Amino acid sequence: MSAADWQRIDRLPNIYCAGCGNGSVINCTLAAVEEMGWTRENTVFISGIGCSSRAPGYILTDSLHTTHGRALAFATGVKLANPALNVVVFTGDGDLAAIGGNHFIHACRRNVDMTAICMNNQIYGMTGGQGSPTTPRGAISTTTPYGSAEPVFDLAELAVAAGANHVARWTSYHVKELMAAIATGLQTPGFSLVEVMTQCPTNYGRRNRLRQVSDMIEHLRTHALLVQKRDRLIREGKPIPEGMFVVGELVRRHRPAMGVRA
Amino acid sequence: MRLVIDESRCKGCNLCVLVCPYGIFREGREQNQRGVIVPELDRPERCTNCRLQHLYGRLLCGMCQMICPDQAIAWEEERPYEPHRVEVEF
Amino acid sequence: MSRMEFMQGNTACAEGALAAGCTFFGGYPITPSTEVAEHMALKLPKRGGVFIQMEDEIASIAAAIGASWTGARAMTATSGPGFSLMMENIGYAVMTETPCVIVNIQRGGPSTGQPTRAAQGDMLQCRFGSHGDYGIIAVCPASVQEMFDLTAEAFNLADRYRVPAFVMSDEIVGHMRERVMLADTVETTPRRPLSPGRLPFEPGEDGVPGFPEFGRGHAAHVTGLTHDERGYPDATDHAAHEKLVRRLYQKIESARREIADYEVTNPDAEVVFVTYGPPARTVWQVMHDLSDPAIGHLRLRLVWPFPEFALAAFPDAKVFLMPELNMGQISREVERHVDVPVVSLPKLGGELHTPAELKRALEVHR
Numbered sequence: 001m002s003a004a005d006w007q008r009i010d011r012l013p014n015i016y017c018a019g020c021g022n023g024s025v026i027n028c029t030l031a032a033v034e035e036m037g038w039t040r041e042n043t044v045f046i047s048g049i050g051c052s053s054r055a056p057g058y059i060l061t062d063s064l065h066t067t068h069g070r071a072l073a074f075a076t077g078v079k080l081a082n083p084a085l086n087v088v089v090f091t092g093d094g095d096l097a098a099i100g101g102n103h104f105i106h107a108c109r110r111n112v113d114m115t116a117i118c119m120n121n122q123i124y125g126m127t128g129g130q131g132s133p134t135t136p137r138g139a140i141s142t143t144t145p146y147g148s149a150e151p152v153f154d155l156a157e158l159a160v161a162a163g164a165n166h167v168a169r170w171t172s173y174h175v176k177e178l179m180a181a182i183a184t185g186l187q188t189p190g191f192s193l194v195e196v197m198t199q200c201p202t203n204y205g206r207r208n209r210l211r212q213v214s215d216m217i218e219h220l221r222t223h224a225l226l227v228q229k230r231d232r233l234i235r236e237g238k239p240i241p242e243g244m245f246v247v248g249e250l251v252r253r254h255r256p257a258m259g260v261r262a
Numbered sequence: 263m264r265l266v267i268d269e270s271r272c273k274g275c276n277l278c279v280l281v282c283p284y285g286i287f288r289e290g291r292e293q294n295q296r297g298v299i300v301p302e303l304d305r306p307e308r309c310t311n312c313r314l315q316h317l318y319g320r321l322l323c324g325m326c327q328m329i330c331p332d333q334a335i336a337w338e339e340e341r342p343y344e345p346h347r348v349e350v351e352f
Numbered sequence: 353m354s355r356m357e358f359m360q361g362n363t364a365c366a367e368g369a370l371a372a373g374c375t376f377f378g379g380y381p382i383t384p385s386t387e388v389a390e391h392m393a394l395k396l397p398k399r400g401g402v403f404i405q406m407e408d409e410i411a412s413i414a415a416a417i418g419a420s421w422t423g424a425r426a427m428t429a430t431s432g433p434g435f436s437l438m439m440e441n442i443g444y445a446v447m448t449e450t451p452c453v454i455v456n457i458q459r460g461g462p463s464t465g466q467p468t469r470a471a472q473g474d475m476l477q478c479r480f481g482s483h484g485d486y487g488i489i490a491v492c493p494a495s496v497q498e499m500f501d502l503t504a505e506a507f508n509l510a511d512r513y514r515v516p517a518f519v520m521s522d523e524i525v526g527h528m529r530e531r532v533m534l535a536d537t538v539e540t541t542p543r544r545p546l547s548p549g550r551l552p553f554e555p556g557e558d559g560v561p562g563f564p565e566f567g568r569g570h571a572a573h574v575t576g577l578t579h580d581e582r583g584y585p586d587a588t589d590h591a592a593h594e595k596l597v598r599r600l601y602q603k604i605e606s607a608r609r610e611i612a613d614y615e616v617t618n619p620d621a622e623v624v625f626v627t628y629g630p631p632a633r634t635v636w637q638v639m640h641d642l643s644d645p646a647i648g649h650l651r652l653r654l655v656w657p658f659p660e661f662a663l664a665a666f667p668d669a670k671v672f673l674m675p676e677l678n679m680g681q682i683s684r685e686v687e688r689h690v691d692v693p694v695v696s697l698p699k700l701g702g703e704l705h706t707p708a709e710l711k712r713a714l715e716v717h718r
Contacts, residue, residue: 004336008573011584012271013332018298019275023331031328041569046418057573057585062566065575065585066414066420068443072410077418077426078566080402081376085422085567102413104409173281175328213275 003030008060019213021172021198022119025056029088029117030206032182036086043086046075048100049127051200052092052119069100072107079259086186087114094124097133097153102147104155108162108169108191109153111257115185115192118155119172129203136243140207151175160251165190167250171200171220174247181249189255197224197245263315263337265306271334272299278326278335284308287326311337354535361499361525362387362429364532365455366395368429368503371538374453375401376426378415380408380434383467385457386525390428413441413702417450420506421574423565424545425507429455431523432465435474436481442516443482445642447554447602449561450511451543454518457526458677460702470523472629476492478518479656481711483573484665487604490518491657492628496530504538508609514560515601520655522677523676524630524704546570551581559603578718580621604657612659614652621648622670623718626663626686628652630704631675637707638714647714655682660689671717675705693717 007030018024024097033043040061047109049068056063066074071089076148079087096104096118107116123141131141135153138147144167146153156169168181178196199216200204210216225240227248233240265286267278269285277346278287279301284305290299306312311322315337359367359489366388369377377391377396385696389405396403402419406412412428419426427584430438435456445452460466461473489509491502503519510517546552546562552572555561561581564572577585578593586592605609617639622630623646625635632651639647647665652659663672663686672694687694695717699705 004333007333013334016331017702018273018306019277023333024277024329027330027333039569040309040571041567044566057575060571062279062421062564062571063573064418065577066574067419067440069578070410070414070441073406073414074418076404076406076411077378077415077420078422079418080404080415081419081424081426082422083569102407103411106411173329175281175325181330213277217280249308252283 003027004035006030006033006059006061008058010223014058016051017202019199019201019216020051021121021196021200022052023185024172024175025117025119025198026058026194028179029182031061031179032186033088035072035183036186038086042084043088044078045069045088045090046078047090048095050088050092050095050124051121053095055090069095069098069178071095071101072100072103072116076107076110076112080111083259083261084112088186089114089116091116091118093118093120093155095134098153105158105162107191108159108164111163111165111190111255113191113257113259113261115182115191115194117182118193118195119196119198120195121204122154123200123204125200125203131209139204151227156193156207156246156250159193163255164193164251165255165257166192166252169195169197169250170226171247171248172196173217173220174224176184183254186251189260190255225227263312264337264340265303265309265312266338267303267338268336269294269296269298269300269302271332272298273332274300274303275331277329277331280309281325281329283325303305356531356533358529359496360527360529361393361493361496361521362385362457362527363431364496364499364705365503365521365526366391367534368400368500369453369507370395371427371500371535372504372507373540374425374427374507375399376416376424377401377403377427377642378406378412378419378428380406380412380430382409382431382434382461383524385429385431385455387526388455389455399460403675404572409437410441413438413445413452413454417441417445418451418453420452420489421566423503423654425511427453427455429457431459431467432456432461433463435477436514439481443484443486445516446486447576449514449600450516452516453510453519454516455501455521456557458520458522460700467703469524470630470677470704471700471702472520472522472681473654475520475678475681478520485601487601488518488656489513489518489604489654490514492520492652493612493655494632495525496532498513498529498653499525499559500534508541512541513607514525514563515604518630521627523702533623546612552583553579554581555599555603559599559606582683608657608659609661611654611657611663614650614656614662616661616662616665617649618645618647619665620645621666622646622666622668623714624648624650624666624672624687626650626652626672626674628655628682629677631677634675634705634710636706639708641707642711654682658685663690671695673713673717675699676708677704
């Protein structure tokens with residue numbers, strides 16, 4: 001099999017807007033799954049609700065497209081009932097951090113052997129661009145027309161604090177690094193979160209002076225701060241530039257995990 | 263191997279234009295039947311993947327395919343070389 | 353080998369599930385259902401099953417649904433507030449045709465209400481609580497023995513019709529201790545697997561599709577969106593939606609004679625008690641005290657889909673009396689199907705009707 005064999009060809013083209021980063025994340029995930037040598041008989045994709053969560057519908061394997069925010073709870077049931085299945089969860093920032101926040105921290109705490117890939121586009125895309133828990137302060141959305149006044153969640157740091165065995169963050173521009181990070185997540189026993197900063201030109205960029213896809217990509221590229229560089233800045237006592245987000249592998253450890261195949 | 267864009271899937275986002283290290287993709291100029299301006303290929307034979315995929319037995323660069331959100335980029339086998347007569351005027 | 357024991361209704365419920373081959377329990381503690389989870393936590397790991405205490409009731413039923421897709425017989429147990437939290441995912445289980453068993457040990461509501469007192473206030477919620485039109489199956493045990501028997505039967509019904517099945521018990525039966533005969537195994541009807549060449553959601557003649565268990569290479573896409581027979585979302589086509597929802601509704605409605613489970617006493621009676629769950633116990637006492645053949649009793653062991661044909665078992669009935677631990681939720685359903693008066697005898701506060709109360713009602717209404 002090759003990565004292309006995992007696609008439900010009859011459902012393409014997908015529903016994503018032109019320039020959406022979600023499709024790239026699907027590619028990286030399938031390439032990583034293919035690298036693992038997993039098959040249709042032992043792989044399950046699970047998702048909640050939102051743009052990101054439509055992804056399993058384009059993948060030719062067993063898949064569960066569930067209710068808003070609950071994907072990790074469904075995935076916990078699938079994985080514990082049959083540890084022989086490899087479970088990958090697609091989720092978004094609203095799905096994971098807002099309505100599914102409780103399930104998220106508890107999935108990290110339980111450290112159930114699965115990989116969650118969060119496509120963080122900092123907005124509720126499917127409902128038309130409302131503010132989410134990761135919409136940056138000052139950003140315009142349809143529910144924050146005067147700029148978001150709320151501080152944001154750092155999902156990757158949250159997962160580290162809650163106990164996940166592997167946490168990484170990349171962007172939909174850094175496809176090679178993203179693929180490698182997902183592959184590491186798939187290999188790591190226990191819970192793995194790979195947060196992907198993705199572009200949403202339609203609902204985020206359009207309202208926040210990043211109208212073109214290239215503007216959004218440039219924004220992702222220039223605002224990504226490699227974790228090693230951040231650590232160096234801290235060591236040297238230098239300030240970390242405003243508005244940057246850390247990319248790279250944030251943690252990889254061996255806390256006791258649940259649902260690991262015997 | 264030959265680099266192809268599947269026009270039935272491409273939505274014209276031009277992400278491939280941004281990432282190709284060889285500058286093979288160029289922003290297109292004309293809409294196709296679906297109303298999408300599909301990127302043009304500028305001398306695609308320069309693509310390493312086209313030339314060296316068989317030699318190395320694996321996908322090489324592949325950035326454009328990996329980032330294409332619409333799964334529209336692929337390499338296909340070229341049909342066997344068919345000789346045809348070329349007249350050269352001196 | 354069967355064995356006789358003296359145990360609590362909630363424990364008997366858990367034993368019934370184990371006998372039926374339940375291998376997954378996702379739960380969250382809530383009075384008065386907690387003993388079901390406690391007993392499963394004790395027994396499931398020793399049998400190679402999985403018990404997991406989730407972070408809330410929403411996650412509990414989600415985990416049970418997820419487990420069900422791997423082919424496991426999965427369940428959860430809760431009470432009023434937790435049951436309300438589960439509603440969205442119950443709709444998901446209906447839409448995706450996921451077999452699972454949900455035990456509701458009902459307590460006084462609304463809201464936190466009376467956690468340690470019985471009620472039957474969730475009877476309409478279990479039928480109509482999630483949004484949209486659908487059908488479900490609900491059984492109502494009136495004794496500890498029935499907690500065992502009907503919980504086991506609920507698994508069979510859930511698997512047979514690919515639908516969530518509810519055990520709508522209450523604090524009285526849940527916490528009552530009685531003699532119970534525990535069968536080691538009970539008769540089980542396994543899920544019908546997806547036949548080769550069939551689409552994942554292509555229904556059989558009975559409207560029920562074969563089950564495309566995860567991990568068998570069926571590549572089934574399961575979604576809560578309106579979907580076609582392939583399982584692919586088709587959320588804007590009115591014909592696809594109508595076809596799907598009608599089938600989900602009809603597969604249960606059209607099977608209600610097959611599913612029905614009720615007891616008729618004194619079919620020639622003129623005054624007929626209609627009960628489900630523990631009010632039946634008071635009626636038994638009243639009938640025992642009066643031994644009057646003019647008093648009849650229709651006891652529903654299964655309330656949804658409502659077996660309206662059972663009411664025709666009393667052709668001479670002049671009045672139906674309905675003692676319920678709610679404001680008359682099922683009496684309205686009975687009213688829809690009979691031409692004679694239906695008298696609702698509601699009782700709130702957590703106590704069962706006393707025999708004296710029902711005898712008084714008999715004097716007033718006969």
